[in-house]
Amino acid sequence: MTNIKKVSELAGVSTATVSRTLKSPEQVTAATREKVMQAVKQAGYRPNWLASSVKSGKSNSIVVLVPNLTNPFFLRIIGGIEQAAQEKGYSVLLGDTQGDSRREHEYAGMVLSNRADGLIQLDHSFPFAPQDAELADNIPMVSVCERIEGERKYPVIELDNYAASRALAHHLVGYGHQKFAAIVGQISSQIYRERLAGIRSVLQEENLPLPDEMLAGGSYSIESGIEGVRQLLKQPVRPTAIFCFNDDIAIGAIHEIKKHGLRVPEDISVVGFDNIKVSAFMDPPLTTVDQPAYDMGRRAVEVLVSQIRKEPLTRSKEVLPFQLIERESSGPAPQ
Amino acid sequence: MTNIKKVSELAGVSTATVSRTLKSPEQVTAATREKVMQAVKQAGYRPNWLASSVKSGKSNSIVVLVPNLTNPFFLRIIGGIEQAAQEKGYSVLLGDTQGDSRREHEYAGMVLSNRADGLIQLDHSFPFAPQDAELADNIPMVSVCERIEGERKYPVIELDNYAASRALAHHLVGYGHQKFAAIVGQISSQIYRERLAGIRSVLQEENLPLPDEMLAGGSYSIESGIEGVRQLLKQPVRPTAIFCFNDDIAIGAIHEIKKHGLRVPEDISVVGFDNIKVSAFMDPPLTTVDQPAYDMGRRAVEVLVSQIRKEPLTRSKEVLPFQLIERESSGPAPQ
DNA sequence: ATTTCAAATGTAATCGATTACAGTAAATTC
DNA sequence: GAATTTACTGTAATCGATTACATTTGAAAT
Incomplete structure (x- = not known):
C-alpha cells in the first residue's frame, strides 16, 4: 500500500506537507508543490479515505432504506438521491430491507456506528431497533413519500x-x-x-x-x-x-x-x-x-445534508406538486 | 461521541479489554465481561466502524456501477447483489453512472482510495480513468452480463x-x-x-x-x-x-x-x-x-468476495442458464 | 547589518479501535 | 512451599491521514 509516508520520503518532505499539498495547495510553495505532486504521481498515491474519515469523524455516506427494489417508482427516487448525493460529495449505501425489520435495524445501525452520516427512509417504519431508539435521537433522518412512525417528527418529503x-x-x-x-x-x-x-x-x-x-x-x-x-x-x-x-x-x-x-x-x-x-x-x-420522484429524492438529500451539517431546519415537511395525467385507461361510465 | 475510552473508564478496565470483550469474548473473564457489557449498555456504545476499518485496511464495502437505474432488469441484479453482500458482511455502494465515463472514474476511484474493497461493473467499459489504469491492476473487479473491455481479463458472470x-x-x-x-x-x-x-x-x-x-x-x-x-x-x-x-x-x-x-x-x-x-x-x-438476474447478482458477489480474500479463482467466466419464455407476442407468420 | 514578521515546513499529537507484547495473578505441578 | 505454566489484563504501538503548535527560512524594514 502506498501511503502518505512513502510519498513524503520520495519527495523529501514531511507527511504534513504532502497532506497540505493535496488538501490546501495554497499553503505550499510552488516548488515543493511540484516535488510533492511528482512523488504522488510516481508512487500512484491516493489518500486513504478511511483514514481521513476517522480523523474528521464524518463518513460522507448516507444510507437509503428501500422496502422493495423491484418497484420502478423507488428507483426514480433513488436516482434523484444518487445524483444529489454525488453533487454534495456523499456516497449512497443501498439498504434493501424487503420490509423486514431485522434488516432495517441492521442498516439503520450503520448510522450509529459512523458508517454513515444520515439515513433516508422510503418506508414508513421507524428503522432503529428498540434498544437503539434513544441513541437514534439525534440521528439525521428524512422520510420520503411515507412518514416515519413514532413521537419524534422527522422531516418529510411528500406528495399531497x-x-x-x-x-x-x-x-x-x-x-x-x-x-x-x-x-x-x-x-x-x-x-x-x-x-x-x-x-x-x-x-x-x-x-x-x-x-x-x-x-x-x-x-x-x-x-x-x-x-x-x-x-x-x-x-x-x-x-x-x-x-x-x-x-x-x-x-x-x-x-x-x-x-x-x-x-x-x-x-x-x-x-x-x-x-x-x-x-x-x-x-x-x-x-x-x-x-416528481426524482425531485423528491434530490430534495431528501438536500434536507438530510443540511441536517447533518446542523443547519437550522426551515420546514419539517415539504409537499411537492403532483400532476394528474389523463390517458386512455379512464373514460365515460358505461350506460 | 461515546468512544471506547469512555466505556473503559466506566467499566474500570483498559480499552484493550473493552475491545476484546466485544470482538473475542472468550478471552475475557465472565466477571469483567459482565462489567464491560454493563458499561457498553450504559454508555450506548457502538464501535466506530471507520476506526476499525482503518486498522484492518478493509472497508467491507463494494461499489456497484450501474449504467442506468431505470432499467428494471438491473434492479433485479442489484437485488441479488444486495442480498449476497449482506450475507457476507459487505455493504453496497451504489454508483449510477448514466454511462458517463467521468462518473465511472469517480466511482471506480473509491476502490483505489480504500473506500471500497471491490467493484462490480454492469456496463462494459473499463471504469478506471486512464491514469489510474496501472493502479487498478490488482483491484478485485467482476463484470455482470457485459464484459469489461481491455487486455486484462476480469471474471464475468454472463448469459450465453x-x-x-x-x-x-x-x-x-x-x-x-x-x-x-x-x-x-x-x-x-x-x-x-x-x-x-x-x-x-x-x-x-x-x-x-x-x-x-x-x-x-x-x-x-x-x-x-x-x-x-x-x-x-x-x-x-x-x-x-x-x-x-x-x-x-x-x-x-x-x-x-x-x-x-x-x-x-x-x-x-x-x-x-x-x-x-x-x-x-x-x-x-x-x-x-x-x-436469472437475481442469481447473477448473487454469483457476482461471491466471485468478487473470493477475489478480495485472494482465494484462487476457479473459473474466470460463468455462464448461467437462460430460459425461452414463449408468450403471445409471437405467433405464426402472416400469409 | 540587525531586527521583525510572515510564510513555509516540520514535529508530534490526534482521531478511535485493535493487537503485539509485557506484566500480573492465579492455578497447577513437583 | 517453590517453580512453572496458564489465563487475564494492561501498556503502548499501530493503522493512515490531519492539524495544532513549534521551528525554520527568507524577505522586508530599519
Missing part, C-alpha cells in the same frame, strides 16, 4: 396524497361514474389512509358510495392488482371505475380485467398512482398521478 | 447470449417467419455483437436475410423501440418478426406497432430479452428470454 386522490376522484366523477372500487396498497401506511380519505371525501360530497366490499388489495404489486380484480368481480355489483393505489396494481388490474373479457375503459375505468415509465406505454395508456 | 438468441431465432423461424428485423441496444457492447451473431447464424442456416436496413435502435430504452419501429415501417418491405434486444425496447416497439394499426402477433411478432416483471402483463404478454 389527499389532494391527488381528490383530483383522481373528480376526474372519474366527471366522467359520470357511480360505482367505485379501490385496490389499495399496504394498509399500515400513512399513504393508504390519506389516499383513501381523499377519495372518500369527494365521493361523500357527491353522495356516492364506496362500500367495504369494494375495497381489495393489500400490497403495492402487480399480483395484488390481479387478485384485487378477481375479488371485485365476484361481487354482485360490478364497479365501473377502480382506483389503484399505484401503477403496478393498475397494471395487474387491467391485465386481469381484460382476461375476464371486459374492456378498459369502456366497461371499467382504471386509474393508478406514480406515473412509472411503462404506464404511458400500456394498452391502454394509464391515467395516473405523476409524482 | 449467442445460444439464447439462437433459441429466439429458432422459435420465430419455426413459426414460418421470413422477413426479420432487429431493434438493437447499445452498439459498442459485447452483448450486441453476440446476440446479433446468434440471430444471424440461425438465419444463415435457413438462408434467410437480415439486411442492414432491417436493423434499427441503438439504446436499451422504450424510446429506442418506438423510434426503431418507425424506421422499420418506413422501409419498402415490412418485417413480420422483430427481435428486440431487451424487453424495454420490445415494449416500445409493440406500442408503436399498434399505433400504426397493426396487430401483434398477427401482423408482426415481437420478441424481447430479459423477462422483466411487466413483460408478462403486457398486451400481448411478451415472448422473451429469461435471465
Whole structure:
C-alpha cells in the first residue's frame, strides 16, 4: 500500500506537507508543490479515505432504506438521491430491507456506528431497533413519500396524497361514474389512509358510495392488482371505475380485467398512482398521478445534508406538486 | 461521541479489554465481561466502524456501477447483489453512472482510495480513468452480463447470449417467419455483437436475410423501440418478426406497432430479452428470454468476495442458464 | 547589518479501535 | 512451599491521514 509516508520520503518532505499539498495547495510553495505532486504521481498515491474519515469523524455516506427494489417508482427516487448525493460529495449505501425489520435495524445501525452520516427512509417504519431508539435521537433522518412512525417528527418529503386522490376522484366523477372500487396498497401506511380519505371525501360530497366490499388489495404489486380484480368481480355489483393505489396494481388490474373479457375503459375505468415509465406505454395508456420522484429524492438529500451539517431546519415537511395525467385507461361510465 | 475510552473508564478496565470483550469474548473473564457489557449498555456504545476499518485496511464495502437505474432488469441484479453482500458482511455502494465515463472514474476511484474493497461493473467499459489504469491492476473487479473491455481479463458472470438468441431465432423461424428485423441496444457492447451473431447464424442456416436496413435502435430504452419501429415501417418491405434486444425496447416497439394499426402477433411478432416483471402483463404478454438476474447478482458477489480474500479463482467466466419464455407476442407468420 | 514578521515546513499529537507484547495473578505441578 | 505454566489484563504501538503548535527560512524594514 502506498501511503502518505512513502510519498513524503520520495519527495523529501514531511507527511504534513504532502497532506497540505493535496488538501490546501495554497499553503505550499510552488516548488515543493511540484516535488510533492511528482512523488504522488510516481508512487500512484491516493489518500486513504478511511483514514481521513476517522480523523474528521464524518463518513460522507448516507444510507437509503428501500422496502422493495423491484418497484420502478423507488428507483426514480433513488436516482434523484444518487445524483444529489454525488453533487454534495456523499456516497449512497443501498439498504434493501424487503420490509423486514431485522434488516432495517441492521442498516439503520450503520448510522450509529459512523458508517454513515444520515439515513433516508422510503418506508414508513421507524428503522432503529428498540434498544437503539434513544441513541437514534439525534440521528439525521428524512422520510420520503411515507412518514416515519413514532413521537419524534422527522422531516418529510411528500406528495399531497389527499389532494391527488381528490383530483383522481373528480376526474372519474366527471366522467359520470357511480360505482367505485379501490385496490389499495399496504394498509399500515400513512399513504393508504390519506389516499383513501381523499377519495372518500369527494365521493361523500357527491353522495356516492364506496362500500367495504369494494375495497381489495393489500400490497403495492402487480399480483395484488390481479387478485384485487378477481375479488371485485365476484361481487354482485360490478364497479365501473377502480382506483389503484399505484401503477403496478393498475397494471395487474387491467391485465386481469381484460382476461375476464371486459374492456378498459369502456366497461371499467382504471386509474393508478406514480406515473412509472411503462404506464404511458400500456394498452391502454394509464391515467395516473405523476409524482416528481426524482425531485423528491434530490430534495431528501438536500434536507438530510443540511441536517447533518446542523443547519437550522426551515420546514419539517415539504409537499411537492403532483400532476394528474389523463390517458386512455379512464373514460365515460358505461350506460 | 461515546468512544471506547469512555466505556473503559466506566467499566474500570483498559480499552484493550473493552475491545476484546466485544470482538473475542472468550478471552475475557465472565466477571469483567459482565462489567464491560454493563458499561457498553450504559454508555450506548457502538464501535466506530471507520476506526476499525482503518486498522484492518478493509472497508467491507463494494461499489456497484450501474449504467442506468431505470432499467428494471438491473434492479433485479442489484437485488441479488444486495442480498449476497449482506450475507457476507459487505455493504453496497451504489454508483449510477448514466454511462458517463467521468462518473465511472469517480466511482471506480473509491476502490483505489480504500473506500471500497471491490467493484462490480454492469456496463462494459473499463471504469478506471486512464491514469489510474496501472493502479487498478490488482483491484478485485467482476463484470455482470457485459464484459469489461481491455487486455486484462476480469471474471464475468454472463448469459450465453449467442445460444439464447439462437433459441429466439429458432422459435420465430419455426413459426414460418421470413422477413426479420432487429431493434438493437447499445452498439459498442459485447452483448450486441453476440446476440446479433446468434440471430444471424440461425438465419444463415435457413438462408434467410437480415439486411442492414432491417436493423434499427441503438439504446436499451422504450424510446429506442418506438423510434426503431418507425424506421422499420418506413422501409419498402415490412418485417413480420422483430427481435428486440431487451424487453424495454420490445415494449416500445409493440406500442408503436399498434399505433400504426397493426396487430401483434398477427401482423408482426415481437420478441424481447430479459423477462422483466411487466413483460408478462403486457398486451400481448411478451415472448422473451429469461435471465436469472437475481442469481447473477448473487454469483457476482461471491466471485468478487473470493477475489478480495485472494482465494484462487476457479473459473474466470460463468455462464448461467437462460430460459425461452414463449408468450403471445409471437405467433405464426402472416400469409 | 540587525531586527521583525510572515510564510513555509516540520514535529508530534490526534482521531478511535485493535493487537503485539509485557506484566500480573492465579492455578497447577513437583 | 517453590517453580512453572496458564489465563487475564494492561501498556503502548499501530493503522493512515490531519492539524495544532513549534521551528525554520527568507524577505522586508530599519
